[in-house]
Structure formats: C-alpha cells, structure tokens
Amino acid sequence: MSNKQQNSTWVKSVVMGAADNTKEIMPTPGVGNALYVTRITVTIITSAAQSVDVESSDGALELIKAAISLAAGVQLHYGSNVGIKLPDNTALRAQPSAVGVAALICAEGYKLGKFD
DSSP: OOEEEEEEEEEEEEEEEOOOOOEEEEEOTTTEEEHHHEEEEEEEEEOOOOHHHEETSSSSOOOEEEEETTTOOOOOEEEEEEEEOOOOTTTTTEEEETTOEEEEEEEEEEEEEOOO
C-alpha cells in the first residue's frame, strides 16, 4: 500500500441570479480529500441592501462577506498562496442574505487527498 498524496487544481465560476438561494461553487470533495481555496473574486451585478457570503457548506468557515450595497461592477477579492482548508466533508457555496442579489463568483483552489 503506497498512501500517496494526490493534488488536483480547480477553477469554478457561477452566476448568482436575483432569484437564487444557495449556489454551490465547488462540491464536497469526498471522503479522505480536503478542499483548499486560494482565490475568490465576487463581482457585483446588481446593488441591493443585502449580502453574499462565500463559505463552507456547513457555514463554519466564511471566506468573503460581500455587502451588495456596493455599486454594480465592484469586485471583492480574497487570496492566499497556500490556500485555506475547508472543514472536512463540506462544499464551497455562495449564500445570499435574501433573494434579489446578483453576482458573478469566481473561485479557484486545489483538492488534496490520499489514495492507494
């Protein structure tokens, strides 16, 4: 049994429409794998008195809280050279405070796991 490390990178973009609730950006990586986030960009499409959280699917790790009272076209950035590890068995999601928020969310990172 070799128990080697496997690393695969990922880049995802999602559009959160005004009628959307939670939007999954990157699915749960599976048992024995860890999901790391290195960069996130949130571009505001519509301005409203609401917010969009980019977080782990269990809500335990918040990476960006984008206040949508900002003007359309404004970008918010998060970056880490090493990457922030999401809690085990969680996905990366965008969670609006209420419907009516529209934003383009681009995220990238890597999945690290072990295999035999």
